[in-house]
Amino acid sequence: MIKILSGAEVSILDKHHIQGKGISSHQLMEKAAEGFVDWFLEKRFSSSKPIALFCGAGNNGGDGLAIARLLTKHGFQCVVFTCFADEGSLSEDCRINLGLLPSAIRKFPWNEFDSEEFGLVIDAYLGVGIKGPLREEAKSIIDKINSFKGIKVSVDLPSGLSADYSGFDHCVHAEVTVTFAFPKLALLLPEHAKVTGELVLVDIGISEEELEVFHSSYYYLLKKDIPAFHKKFHRFSHKGDFGKVLLIAGSRGKMGAAALSAKAAFRTGSGLVSCQVPLEERIIIQTSVPEAMCVFEDSIDWMAFDAIGVGPGIGLDQGELLEKLLREYDRPIVMDADALTLLSRNPSFLDLIPKESILTPHLGEFERLFGKCRTHLERLEKARRFCMNYKLNVLIKGANSVICLADGRQIFNSSGSHFMATAGMGDVLTGMITSFLGQGYSSEQALVCGVYQHGLAGEMAGDMKGRGTLASDVIEMIPETFKRLGVS
Numbered sequence: 453m454i455k456i457l458s459g460a461e462v463s464i465l466d467k468h469h470i471q472g473k474g475i476s477s478h479q480l481m482e483k484a485a486e487g488f489v490d491w492f493l494e495k496r497f498s499s500s501k502p503i504a505l506f507c508g509a510g511n512n513g514g515d516g517l518a519i520a521r522l523l524t525k526h527g528f529q530c531v532v533f534t535c536f537a538d539e540g541s542l543s544e545d546c547r548i549n550l551g552l553l554p555s556a557i558r559k560f561p562w563n564e565f566d567s568e569e570f571g572l573v574i575d576a577y578l579g580v581g582i583k584g585p586l587r588e589e590a591k592s593i594i595d596k597i598n599s600f601k602g603i604k605v606s607v608d609l610p611s612g613l614s615a616d617y618s619g620f621d622h623c624v625h626a627e628v629t630v631t632f633a634f635p636k637l638a639l640l641l642p643e644h645a646k647v648t649g650e651l652v653l654v655d656i657g658i659s660e661e662e663l664e665v666f667h668s669s670y671y672y673l674l675k676k677d678i679p680a681f682h683k684k685f686h687r688f689s690h691k692g693d694f695g696k697v698l699l700i701a702g703s704r705g706k707m708g709a710a711a712l713s714a715k716a717a718f719r720t721g722s723g724l725v726s727c728q729v730p731l732e733e734r735i736i737i738q739t740s741v742p743e744a745m746c747v748f749e750d751s752i753d754w755m756a757f758d759a760i761g762v763g764p765g766i767g768l769d770q771g772e773l774l775e776k777l778l779r780e781y782d783r784p785i786v787m788d789a790d791a792l793t794l795l796s797r798n799p800s801f802l803d804l805i806p807k808e809s810i811l812t813p814h815l816g817e818f819e820r821l822f823g824k825c826r827t828h829l830e831r832l833e834k835a836r837r838f839c840m841n842y843k844l845n846v847l848i849k850g851a852n853s854v855i856c857l858a859d860g861r862q863i864f865n866s867s868g869s870h871f872m873a874t875a876g877m878g879d880v881l882t883g884m885i886t887s888f889l890g891q892g893y894s895s896e897q898a899l900v901c902g903v904y905q906h907g908l909a910g911e912m913a914g915d916m917k918g919r920g921t922l923a924s925d926v927i928e929m930i931p932e933t934f935k936r937l938g939v940s
């Protein structure tokens with residue numbers, strides 16, 4: 453997991469890194485430019501029209517100048533638009549890269565840019581170094597960059613966006629942001645989605661250990677982190693080791709929620725899955741998920757289950773059932789959907805929730821529970837205080853879902869796809885997290901593996917089906933995610 457530092461810490465990190473590795477800051481900038489260019493070549497952008505690079509006076513501009521030089525070597529025609537008045541204001545590494553620019557690369561002041569001539573724009577005007585409100589000229593430069601209607605790729609950050617805060621005044625609207633070493637916090641906030649575009653993280657040789665010495669409770673979860681969170685099963689593992697889980701889900705007209713979470717729990721590897729459903733609706737489960745058993749409220753022994761997930765489609769008239777469950781069951785549970793709305797209507801239930809339980813609200817459910825938030829940072833802070841006070845875990849769902857742990861750490865997920873913004877995806881996730889809990893995973897392990905693999909299964913289903921991907925398609929991809937991660 454990569455620690456997410458503040459923008460101001462980047463220069464300290466750079467200093468530590470270049471001292472530790474015995475390299476120059478110019479060499480680090482070259483590494484960043486090479487990483488960008490590797491990604492650019494992999495994407496196979498067209499070279500039929502020239503590329504315009506807007507380069508500022510700081511190190512972000514230095515990156516842009518190095519990128520222009522490297523792209524030219526690969527046959528791209530680059531034109532640099534300088535966003536500085538005189539060369540005396542350049543940072544040292546920006547100046548070095550300006551000197552290294554081949555004479556074949558034409559340079560013009562930024563205001564001479566004519567958007568008709570270019571196939572793509574690279575925005576290397578401002579990065580993590582902006583301080584205070586943007587100056588008037590900076591706003592005009594950003595407007596000029598935004599006048600280009602084709603693909604704009606921002607280097608490190610869309611120019612004008614601050615690395616650590618929510619909101620922006622003037623800002624480049626990038627289709628893609630290629631960021632270095634770690635994703636800047638602002639790139640993960642939903643209110644910035646329309647300016648950050650697709651997020652690409654480029655490794656510039658700074659290790660997780662080098663980031664670890666900084667104080668931050670924000671992390672970014674990557675594919676390579678997942679195998680270590682998994683429990684190992686062995687040759688003699690039996691059905692009991694894979695857990696016995698219960699999903700309290702579904703009601704008349706909403707039995708699909710129960711079927712989806714039960715199927716997802718099986719596909720995640722549960723040995724036994726039971727569904728607590730209304731008696732008169734049982735046939736739906738027994739035909740759509742024949743592997744599952746049905747249990748009914750009057751004859752239930754909750755403590756017989758290794759883990760319980762409650763909420764998808766149960767309806768809002770189940771307050772008494774929820775209270776009874778919270779009083780009688782003492783292991784961590786997963787609470788989603790209607791269970792969360794019932795919780796927001798009955799705050800006294802909060803003290804009854806077993807420690808280390810997992811609440812999985814989407815943004816609407818989050819606001820019902822914790823009140824309106826102006827920014828995502830405010831939301832994260834509310835979640836952190838709640839998790840630490842109650843010793844509970846909260847998953848704030850959306851693109852880059854955030855796993856908020858009881859110890860105060862907050863982990864942004866990197867997997868997922870916009871094709872997942874469709875009905876039933878949350879029910880699938882509830883089934884997956886409950887399944888991992890039932891297999892003996894800690895709440896942190898269940899959340900990390902469940903959230904990442906849910907997103908990965910969504911990406912894989914989205915790659916196959918595109919628009920029209922169903923929650924059921926995502927369930928079918930869950931076993932593939934284990935293979936893709938090398939987890940048996």
Ligand SMILES: NC(=O)C1=CN([C@@H]2O[C@H](COP(=O)(O)OP(=O)(O)OC[C@H]3O[C@@H](n4cnc5c(N)ncnc54)[C@H](OP(=O)(O)O)[C@@H]3O)[C@@H](O)[C@H]2O)[C@@H](O)CC1
Pocket residue numbers: 462463465466480481484508509510511512513514515541543577578579580581582583584585586587590607608609632633656
């Ligand atoms: N480890 C990494 O991640 C690596 C990071 N690297 C790269 O370094 C970048 C950071 O570079 P940095 O520190 O030089 O700052 P940068 O973003 O270029 O901005 C400075 C310029 O902004 C200007 N400016 C400031 N405030 C302003 C305002 N309000 N309104 C208008 N202008 C304003 C300021 O002008 P000044 O105020 O000084 O006149 C100056 O010209 C980082 O984002 C990444 O791309 C890689 O090269 C290597 C590894």
Ligand SMILES: Nc1ncnc2c1ncn2[C@@H]1O[C@H](COP(=O)(O)OP(=O)(O)O)[C@@H](O)[C@H]1O
Pocket residue numbers: 814849850851852853867868869870871872873874875876877878879880881906907
């Ligand atoms: N644009 C997106 N990118 C990544 N993941 C997404 C996106 N939209 C939705 N998801 C994921 O899909 C799930 C939707 O959950 P939820 O809103 O509870 O759906 P439902 O209530 O329909 O079951 C969440 O896990 C969320 O993170």
Ligand SMILES: [K+]
Pocket residue numbers: 512575576577578579606607608609610611
């Ligand atoms: K930029």
